[in-house]
Amino acid sequence: MPMSIKKGDETACGVGGRILHLKARAVLVDMEEGVVNEILQGPLREVFDSTQLLTDVSGSGNNWAVGHMMYGSAYREQIVEKLRRAAEHCDCLQCFFLIHSMGGGTGSGLGTRVLSLLEEEFPEVCRIVTSIYPSVEDDVITSPYNSVLAMRELTEHADCVLPVENQSLVDIVSKIQHMSHGGKPGQTIKRDSSIISGQGGLSGAEKPFDAMNNIVANLLLNITSSARFEGSLNMDLNEIAMNLVPFPRLHYLVPSLTPLYTLADVSVPTRRLDQMFSDAFSKDHQLIRADPKHSLYLACALMVRGNVQVSDLRRNIERLRLSLPFVSWNQEGWKTGLCSVPPVGHSHSLLALANNTCVKPTFMELRERFTKLYRKKAHLHHYLHVEGMEQSCFSEAITSLSSLIEEYHHLDASKGRLMHDAPRLSICR
Amino acid sequence: MSVVTVQLGQCGNQVGQELFGVLRGDAEEGQRKTYRTASWERFFRQTAHGDVVARAVLIDMEPKVINHSMAKAATSGRWKYGDASHFSQKQGSGNNWANGYCVHGPRHREVVEELVRREVECCDRLAGLMAMMSVAGGTGSGVGTYVTQCLRDVYPKSFILNHLTWPYGTGEVIVQNYNSVLTLAHLYQLSDAILVHENDTVHRICSQLLNIKHISFSDVNRVIAHQLGSVLQPALTADSHGVYSRNPLGELVSTLACHPEYKLLSVCTIPQMPSSSIAYSTFSWPGLLKHLRQMLISNSKMEEGIDWQVRPPVGSERTRSLTGASFNTSLANLLILRGKDVFSADTGGFEDPALYTSWLSSKEALNLWKCPVPFNKYEKSATLVSNSQALLRPLDNMVGKAWNMFASRAYIHQYIKFGISEEDFLDSFTSLEQVIASYSQLC
Numbered sequence: 001m002p003m004s005i006k007k008g009d010e011t012a013c014g015v016g017g018r019i020l021h022l023k024a025r026a027v028l029v030d031m032e033e034g035v036v037n038e039i040l041q042g043p044l045r046e047v048f049d050s051t052q053l054l055t056d057v058s059g060s061g062n063n064w065a066v067g068h069m070m071y072g073s074a075y076r077e078q079i080v081e082k083l084r085r086a087a088e089h090c091d092c093l094q095c096f097f098l099i100h101s102m103g104g105g106t107g108s109g110l111g112t113r114v115l116s117l118l119e120e121e122f123p124e125v126c127r128i129v130t131s132i133y134p135s136v137e138d139d140v141i142t143s144p145y146n147s148v149l150a151m152r153e154l155t156e157h158a159d160c161v162l163p164v165e166n167q168s169l170v171d172i173v174s175k176i177q178h179m180s181h182g183g184k185p186g187q188t189i190k191r192d193s194s195i196i197s198g199q200g201g202l203s204g205a206e207k208p209f210d211a212m213n214n215i216v217a218n219l220l221l222n223i224t225s226s227a228r229f230e231g232s233l234n235m236d237l238n239e240i241a242m243n244l245v246p247f248p249r250l251h252y253l254v255p256s257l258t259p260l261y262t263l264a265d266v267s268v269p270t271r272r273l274d275q276m277f278s279d280a281f282s283k284d285h286q287l288i289r290a291d292p293k294h295s296l297y298l299a300c301a302l303m304v305r306g307n308v309q310v311s312d313l314r315r316n317i318e319r320l321r322l323s324l325p326f327v328s329w330n331q332e333g334w335k336t337g338l339c340s341v342p343p344v345g346h347s348h349s350l351l352a353l354a355n356n357t358c359v360k361p362t363f364m365e366l367r368e369r370f371t372k373l374y375r376k377k378a379h380l381h382h383y384l385h386v387e388g389m390e391q392s393c394f395s396e397a398i399t400s401l402s403s404l405i406e407e408y409h410h411l412d413a414s415k416g417r418l419m420h421d422a423p424r425l426s427i428c429r
Numbered sequence: 430m431s432v433v434t435v436q437l438g439q440c441g442n443q444v445g446q447e448l449f450g451v452l453r454g455d456a457e458e459g460q461r462k463t464y465r466t467a468s469w470e471r472f473f474r475q476t477a478h479g480d481v482v483a484r485a486v487l488i489d490m491e492p493k494v495i496n497h498s499m500a501k502a503a504t505s506g507r508w509k510y511g512d513a514s515h516f517s518q519k520q521g522s523g524n525n526w527a528n529g530y531c532v533h534g535p536r537h538r539e540v541v542e543e544l545v546r547r548e549v550e551c552c553d554r555l556a557g558l559m560a561m562m563s564v565a566g567g568t569g570s571g572v573g574t575y576v577t578q579c580l581r582d583v584y585p586k587s588f589i590l591n592h593l594t595w596p597y598g599t600g601e602v603i604v605q606n607y608n609s610v611l612t613l614a615h616l617y618q619l620s621d622a623i624l625v626h627e628n629d630t631v632h633r634i635c636s637q638l639l640n641i642k643h644i645s646f647s648d649v650n651r652v653i654a655h656q657l658g659s660v661l662q663p664a665l666t667a668d669s670h671g672v673y674s675r676n677p678l679g680e681l682v683s684t685l686a687c688h689p690e691y692k693l694l695s696v697c698t699i700p701q702m703p704s705s706s707i708a709y710s711t712f713s714w715p716g717l718l719k720h721l722r723q724m725l726i727s728n729s730k731m732e733e734g735i736d737w738q739v740r741p742p743v744g745s746e747r748t749r750s751l752t753g754a755s756f757n758t759s760l761a762n763l764l765i766l767r768g769k770d771v772f773s774a775d776t777g778g779f780e781d782p783a784l785y786t787s788w789l790s791s792k793e794a795l796n797l798w799k800c801p802v803p804f805n806k807y808e809k810s811a812t813l814v815s816n817s818q819a820l821l822r823p824l825d826n827m828v829g830k831a832w833n834m835f836a837s838r839a840y841i842h843q844y845i846k847f848g849i850s851e852e853d854f855l856d857s858f859t860s861l862e863q864v865i866a867s868y869s870q871l872c
């Protein structure tokens with residue numbers, strides 16, 4: 001599956017007409033060929049060339065160790081070379097986006113190996129990772145192992161992580177489809193305006209995961225919007241980590257996107273706008289199954305696109321902040337961005353990124369699933385067979401996850417407790 | 430004498446562009462020739478091609494805002510920025526003061542100094558430098574502080590005024606209080622005077638006085654530009670002997686920032702109303718000045734919701750604390766009157782010794798500038814630049830929030846990464862507590 005897209009400046013090549021020479025700043029890595037081959041035969045084939053690809057044939061067998069240790073070592077040089085070449089094309093390399101899943105073998109294992117390589121080779125460049133977490137009913141039995149082993153890498157080597165749960169994507173897709181097929185009369189969804197549609201006119205026949213994947217694509221579009229378009233209050237990618245990561249390991253940022261779709265008929269603009277802000281905090285719009293309103297916020301970012309002014313932003317922050325529990329040392333901690341250009345099909349949109357303790361239950365559930373398998377040593381031998389893999393990798397990974405959970409727990413415990421202001425320095429006169 | 434303006438970061442470049450627009454537009458409409466000439470000389474120059482160019486340098490660590498400001502200026506048709514008077518990079522400062530101050534500032538020092546030097550050389554005589562920036566982000570605050578330091582080194586005898594925009598209290602940037610503390614502490618040593626606008630205040634002006642329903646940053650910036658313009662446009666001063674002052678920054682600094690511990694200046698203007706209403710309104714100097722005086726002493730930064738109950742304390746009643754009386758004690762004030770009948774306006778109310786600390790006589794504490802030319806379409810307008818306790822509470826809030834965050838060491842690792850230590854933070858906190866104590870004890 002596709003692994004990383006880097007951010008830089010796009011080399012434009014003229015206005016209008018077919019895009020002839022635009023290449024994605026990306027490296028695509030997969031240990032199977034099927035997905036990459038499909039991309040190369042599809043409408044985006046011009047955007048990638050063979051030097052950007054790294055594939056093999058046999059896959060990783062849903063085994064993190066195969067991805068991380070075996071392929072990681074075998075392909076180390078090639079990966080570094082491809083990364084270097086892509087980086088050299090950038091006038092100014094600002095950050096890496098890494099996109100992968102946690103539950104399998106390649107994305108999870110080789111993906112986190114690439115993450116370490118990025119840190120080694122480009123230590124100054126920010127690493128933002130979008131990680132797809134498996135649902136509870138995931139059909140890959142070993143996904144808890146793969147996920148926990150990968151989590152340790154993310155905690156230690158990523159600057160920030162945007163966790164996305166497949167189940168949340170499924171729920172959002174079904175909600176939209178329900179709306180478009182069975183909604184109230186007169187409430188039809190404007191064509192191509194939902195976050196599950198792949199805008200840009202590239203839609204042909206939709207494949208099973210397209211709707212879900214489009215949500216993640218829209219997440220990344222919104223995150224980069226302020227860096228790509230102008231606005232009255234720009235928010236760049238390097239500002240995300242700066243504002244949302246108060247302590248190095250606590251860098252898991254829960255994304256939420258609104259609106260999910262635009263209704264075809266025009267309703268009162270202001271009311272719809274305020275509803276958008278409220279929705280950003282509702283659990284139905286989060287991309288992991290979590291309820292941030294009832295946990296503790298460490299920090300929150302609001303990236304607004306479209307015809308929204310600072311007064312709309314201020315009004316809604318004032319309205320909502322009283323019901324949102326923020327940590328004592330960051331009571332007014334909001335990071336805001338205003339980008340003038342809305343996404344295709346909408347008049348405005350909002351992406352919220354929350355550093356919130358509501359990730360704790362997700363991580364605890366993951367730990368539980370892991371423990372269920374690990375206790376019985378189920379499938380362990382498949383991993384330990386791989387050279388470089390030892391039992392300590394497992395125990396260290398679960399310790400890392402437990403200590404992360406503990407840190408969130410500690411913060412949760414402070415919620416609701418009356419914290420006094422720190423005594424100020426006193427000046428002698 | 431000319432002023433060279435350095436615009437830093439998104440805010441500095443956006444506000445600066447509005448400011449030059451106001452200055453140009455104000456000195457255009459059938460104004461008296463001497464006023465127009467003085468204003469143009471102060472802020473603009475003419476190129477060989479006949480273009481009117483602002484005496485400004487635009488600096489940012491990303492290109493979009495500068496491009497936008499330059500384009501916007503050019504479309505006005507009346508003025509533009511110098512084609513080569515700008516410098517930008519691509520990656521921004523990431524809202525990190527340390528990144529701006531320790532990395533970008535030094536890295537681009539020579540280029541920036543060269544740009545400023547070229548602009549200064551186009552001035553027959555330099556009245557001084559004005560740096561415009563916000564304190565919340567990374568470039569304006571960090572690079573802006575570093576550039577101010579460079580300007581101080583390169584032009585040790587020139588007046589340097591820093592215009593700062595303080596962010597909304599409920600946040601635009603989560604680490605804004607850290608960036609603000611670091612900026613203010615450093616600037617206090619480098620700047621001659623620090624003129625402050627607060628987004629919260631200007632926002633209220635937009636909503637309550639100008640009746641703007643959907644307030645945008647353009648609206649906010651335009652109000653700031655109007656207020657700043659009314660301070661900087663030509664005026665007759667006590668020292669200028671019947672002609673427009675040739676030393677505006679020097680006079681402003683020496684009259685107001687007369688003590689190194691007291692450099693924070695606030696500004697308010699009266700009247701402020703929707704432009705559609707101006708033609709239908711008439712004002713009298715007594716009315717305007719009465720309101721402005723009460724705005725000063727009750728620390729109300731606009732003419733709505735003034736607390737008329739606040740009175741100057743009598744005799745020994747003077748309170749000394751932050752939480753105490755709402756009376757706003759001034760160290761010094763600069764009152765600028767523009768428009769019709771300025772010479773007959775009675776400003777006696779501002780000479781009341783009860784308004785001021787006891788160190789200066791009220792004759793020394795009150796300074797008066799006048800200009801018979803109406804400013805920016807207002808037949809009569811009055812601006813008050815104040816060195817008083819007006820900014821004490823906002824400053825104290827800012828330091829308090831930053832300190833709370835510092836106590837838990839949140840985000841500190843992001844600053845340490847770029848070269849600022851916990852010691853540096855503590856030094857900055859100490860400096861600002863000193864400033865707060867000084868202003869608290871003003872009586």
